[in-house]
Amino acid sequence: MTPVPTARKIDTGKQRQARIVGGLLIALAVLVLFVFAPDAPGAATFRLSRPTDPWVVPNLVIPAGPFTYAIAALLAFLGVRQFLRGGVRWTSISLGFGLALLVAAFLVWATTGKAFSLTGMLQATVVRAVPIALGGLAGVLSERVAVVNIAIEGMLLAGAFAGALAGSVLGGVGGLFAAVAIGGLFGFILAALVVTYRMDQIIAGVVINLFVLGLTSYVSSQVFQEYRHLNNAPVFRSIKIPLLGDIPVIGPVFFNQNLFVYGAVIMVLVATYYLFYTRTGLRARAVGEHPKAADTLGINVYRVRYINVTLAGMVAGFGGAWFTLGSVGRFDEGMTGGRGYIGLAAMIFGRWHPVGALMAALVFGFADSLQQKLALLQTPIPSEFLAMAPYIATIIVVAGLIGRARAPAADGEAYVKE
Amino acid sequence: MDVELRGITKRFGEVVANADVNLTIRAGEVLGLLGENGAGKSTLMNVLSGLYRPDEGEILIDGKPVAFDGPGDAIRAGIGMVHQHFMLVPVFSVAENVVLGVEPTGKFDFLDLKTARRQVREINQKYGLEVDPDAKIETLPVGVQQRVEIIKVLFRSADVLILDEPTAVLTPQEVLEFFEIVKALRDAGKALVFITHKLNEILEIADRISVIRAGRIVGEGDPKKLNRKELAEMMVGRPVSFDVIKAPYAPGRDILEVKDVTILRDNDEIAVDHVSLSVKSGEIVGIAGVQGNGQSALIEALTGLRRVASGAVLYLGDDITHASVRARHKMGVAHIPEDRHRAGMIADFTVAENMVLDTYYDERFSSGPQINWKAVNARTAEFTHDFDIRTPSVFAQAGHLSGGNQQKLVVARELSRETKLVVAGQPTRGLDVGSIEYIHQRLVEARDTGDGVLIVSSELDEILALSDRILVMFKGRIVAEFDATKGTVDKGAIGLAMAGVAA
Numbered sequence: 002m003t004p005v006p007t008a009r010k011i012d013t014g015k016q017r018q019a020r021i022v023g024g025l026l027i028a029l030a031v032l033v034l035f036v037f038a039p040d041a042p043g044a045a046t047f048r049l050s051r052p053t054d055p056w057v058v059p060n061l062v063i064p065a066g067p068f069t070y071a072i073a074a075l076l077a078f079l080g081v082r083q084f085l086r087g088g089v090r091w092t093s094i095s096l097g098f099g100l101a102l103l104v105a106a107f108l109v110w111a112t113t114g115k116a117f118s119l120t121g122m123l124q125a126t127v128v129r130a131v132p133i134a135l136g137g138l139a140g141v142l143s144e145r146v147a148v149v150n151i152a153i154e155g156m157l158l159a160g161a162f163a164g165a166l167a168g169s170v171l172g173g174v175g176g177l178f179a180a181v182a183i184g185g186l187f188g189f190i191l192a193a194l195v196v197t198y199r200m201d202q203i204i205a206g207v208v209i210n211l212f213v214l215g216l217t218s219y220v221s222s223q224v225f226q227e228y229r230h231l232n233n234a235p236v237f238r239s240i241k242i243p244l245l246g247d248i249p250v251i252g253p254v255f256f257n258q259n260l261f262v263y264g265a266v267i268m269v270l271v272a273t274y275y276l277f278y279t280r281t282g283l284r285a286r287a288v289g290e291h292p293k294a295a296d297t298l299g300i301n302v303y304r305v306r307y308i309n310v311t312l313a314g315m316v317a318g319f320g321g322a323w324f325t326l327g328s329v330g331r332f333d334e335g336m337t338g339g340r341g342y343i344g345l346a347a348m349i350f351g352r353w354h355p356v357g358a359l360m361a362a363l364v365f366g367f368a369d370s371l372q373q374k375l376a377l378l379q380t381p382i383p384s385e386f387l388a389m390a391p392y393i394a395t396i397i398v399v400a401g402l403i404g405r406a407r408a409p410a411a412d413g414e415a416y417v418k419e
Numbered sequence: 420m421d422v423e424l425r426g427i428t429k430r431f432g433e434v435v436a437n438a439d440v441n442l443t444i445r446a447g448e449v450l451g452l453l454g455e456n457g458a459g460k461s462t463l464m465n466v467l468s469g470l471y472r473p474d475e476g477e478i479l480i481d482g483k484p485v486a487f488d489g490p491g492d493a494i495r496a497g498i499g500m501v502h503q504h505f506m507l508v509p510v511f512s513v514a515e516n517v518v519l520g521v522e523p524t525g526k527f528d529f530l531d532l533k534t535a536r537r538q539v540r541e542i543n544q545k546y547g548l549e550v551d552p553d554a555k556i557e558t559l560p561v562g563v564q565q566r567v568e569i570i571k572v573l574f575r576s577a578d579v580l581i582l583d584e585p586t587a588v589l590t591p592q593e594v595l596e597f598f599e600i601v602k603a604l605r606d607a608g609k610a611l612v613f614i615t616h617k618l619n620e621i622l623e624i625a626d627r628i629s630v631i632r633a634g635r636i637v638g639e640g641d642p643k644k645l646n647r648k649e650l651a652e653m654m655v656g657r658p659v660s661f662d663v664i665k666a667p668y669a670p671g672r673d674i675l676e677v678k679d680v681t682i683l684r685d686n687d688e689i690a691v692d693h694v695s696l697s698v699k700s701g702e703i704v705g706i707a708g709v710q711g712n713g714q715s716a717l718i719e720a721l722t723g724l725r726r727v728a729s730g731a732v733l734y735l736g737d738d739i740t741h742a743s744v745r746a747r748h749k750m751g752v753a754h755i756p757e758d759r760h761r762a763g764m765i766a767d768f769t770v771a772e773n774m775v776l777d778t779y780y781d782e783r784f785s786s787g788p789q790i791n792w793k794a795v796n797a798r799t800a801e802f803t804h805d806f807d808i809r810t811p812s813v814f815a816q817a818g819h820l821s822g823g824n825q826q827k828l829v830v831a832r833e834l835s836r837e838t839k840l841v842v843a844g845q846p847t848r849g850l851d852v853g854s855i856e857y858i859h860q861r862l863v864e865a866r867d868t869g870d871g872v873l874i875v876s877s878e879l880d881e882i883l884a885l886s887d888r889i890l891v892m893f894k895g896r897i898v899a900e901f902d903a904t905k906g907t908v909d910k911g912a913i914g915l916a917m918a919g920v921a922a
Contacts, residue, residue, distance in 0.1 A: 295508075297500070298521075
C-alpha cells in the first residue's frame, strides 16, 4: 500500500510575472536615478501642521539628493530580488512597495526648493476617496448578489444632480434624502431590468449611465442656466470631532471632515457586518455564489437581488451627493468624471470586500489629490498628464497588483428559475 | 413518516414527463427508483420536493393530502432532497452551508455560527457521519461533500430523503461508505428514495424497487427476487444484452505512443505527470479513474486542444506532439469529446451544419468560399440513416435532439472519416441504454477493423465491458495496468487503484 504523492505545482506563469516585475522595478530605479536625482540639490519641505493648530509639529525637511539616491537603491534591490530564488512570493508586495517609493521620490523631486502641505494633501486624499469608496461599496453590495453594476457611474451622477436640485429647494438634508432616493430608484430599475427581464447586465448598466448623463446634462444646460437658484445648494461643512480632531496630522486628516467622510466609513463598517456577520448577509452571499442552491433552500433569489441592488443604488446616490452637497454646492455636466468606474476598480482591488474597497479607494483618492496638488507646485509636467494619474493608477493596480481575487461565482449571470 | 404519490401527472408544454404515477414511500425502508435518463425520475422527485407543481394528482403524507408551493414547504413537511449536482456554496464552510436558510441567529440578525457548528456536530454523532463543520466545501472530496448534503437535509429534520443519482460522482470505495450511511439512516427510521439507473447498486441497497419508463411506473418488485436482466428489460422495455461481442484480440502495430508526457492545467498545476502509454491497432485501451485525475487533460493534449509541456506523442511513428487539430484530423485521429456541449457540437447549429464541422472545407462540400449545402445535406441524410440518429430533419437544431442522438451525431461525424485512432472521453455519459449499446458497438467495430481505440471513462462497467487493456489514472499518473484479454479483471483491484492505493 503506497500512496501516490500528490501533484506538485509548476509556477511558470508566476515566475514569468516575478521576472517582469523585477525588470520593471529596476527600470524604475534607473528612472529615479537619471530623471529625479540630477536636479535635486536642495531640500523638500513638507508642512505637517498649520501655525494655528493646538499642537504644532515641525516641518519635515528632506534633503532631495540623498533621499532620491536611497530610493533608487531600494528599488534596484527589490528588482534584483525578484530574479533570485523565492522572488515569486514577493511579487505583489514588491510591486506595491516599489510604486509607493516611486511616488515618494516623485513628490520630493517636485517639491525640491519649495514647501508643500503634506497634511493638506492627505486630507484631500480622504475627501476624494469618498465617492470612489461609496461607488466601490455599491459595487460590492450588488456584485455579492451576482449583479454586475456598471450603472454606478450613472447613480453617482443622478445622486449629485438630485442633491443639487433638492438641496437648493429643500436645504442640505432634503438634498441628501433626494440623492439617496434617486440612487435607490435607479438601483431598483437596474434590478428590474436584469433580474426580472434578464437583460444583459453590462448593457443595462450602460443604458442607465447614458440616460442619466443625457438627462442631467440637458437640465443643467437648459434649466439651470435660466433658473440659477435651482442649482445653488448649501454645502455640508466639516465637523471637527473634539480631542481626536486636535491630534497633529491624524486629526485633520480623519477627524475634521464632513458628513460624507464619516458616512462612508460608517456605511463600510455596517456593510461589512451585514455581509459577513448576519443571516441576511449569508443569504445574500449564497445568492451571489450559487443561486440555485439558495433557491432549493427556500431563499427568494429574485427578492434578495432586488433588495441588494436597490441598497447599492442608495449608497451610490449618497456618494453622488458628495459631488454637490459635499464640495461645491453646484451641479455641472458629467461632474462625476468616471469616479463610478474607478469605484468598480476599487471593488475589484478590494476583493469584493467593503473594507478592501475603502482601502483601495484611498489609493485612488491619493492619486486624485496628488494631481490636484502638483498642479499648484508648477512642475514641468503638463497638468493634462497629471490629470491622468488616477486612471493610470487604476490600470496599474487592476492589471498588476491583483493576485487571485475571485469574484462571486455567479457574478453577471441571470438566474432562471425552472 | 409515509408518503404516497397518487396519480401524479406533470407536463412541460407538449411533453408528458410523468403520467399517472403512483408511488409509496415508507419509513425505515429504501425505495429504489430505477429508470433511464429522461425517464422522468428527476421530474417526479422535483414534484415531491416542491420544485415543480404537479398538473394532476396529489401527495399524501401519513394519509393527509398536502400541497407544496415551493421547496420550502416540502422541507417543512419533512421531505429533503440530495441533488445529483450538489447544492453547496463552494466558498462557504460546512456549517454555513448546513444552516443556510434556517440559520440560528442572535440580536441584530447576528449569524450564530457557534450554535451552527454545535448542531452539525450533534448530527454527525447521531448518524455516525464524520465532517469538520469548519472545513470549506471546495477543499473537501466529493464523498464528503455528499455527506454535507445529507447533513443539510437531516438538519432540517427531514424524515424522507430523496437521493438523486447519489453514486454518480463517487469512487467505488466511496460508494461502499455511502451505502453504510444509507443503511444507518434507514435503521434510524428514515424513509429513503434512491434514484439511479445502475442495476447493481439498486439490487444491493433497495428494499423495494419501482421502475419508471417514459414517465410511467412500469414495474415494481422485490430486489431479492429480481435479477439484473429482468430489471434491465423493465427499464428499457426490451431485452438487453450486456455483453459486447468483439473479435478475438489481435493487436497490430503501435498506432499511438505517448512518451513521458507532462501536461499542465490552465492554472499551471500538473494534470498529467510523466505518463507513457501506447495504443495498438486492433485494441481498445481503457483509462479508468475518478474524474479530475488528469484524464481530460490527456485527451485534450492527444487531440491537439492542449499544449504538451514535455515529452512526445507519436502517431504511426511520426511526432505529432505539436501538430494542429486539423492536421491530426487529416491523419485519421477521431475525437469523441467528453463534453459534447463544450467541445463536440454546436447546439444552436443544425444537424447538417454540425455534421460537417470538421470537413466543411473539403472539396466535396465547398468550392472556394462557398459551401455546397446540397452535398452537405445529402451526406448528412445518409449519416443520420447509417448511424440511426433520430432527428425530424437534417435542418433540426442539434440542441433539440435527445442526448443519445446528439452523441450519435458526434460519433457519426468522427467515425465517418478515415480513422486509424479513436480517442473517446466519457462516450456514453448520461445516455439511455439503447444509445449506449449502439455507441459501444461502433467503438468495437472501429477496433475490429484495425483502429486503435483509447477510451476514458469514469464508469468502471463501461471500461470493463470494452477494454482489452485497462490503465488506471490517479493524480496525473498511470498507477496500474490490467490485462483484460485473459479472463475477467478484479473490479476491487481497479477500485483500489482508482482511490490511489497501489496494489
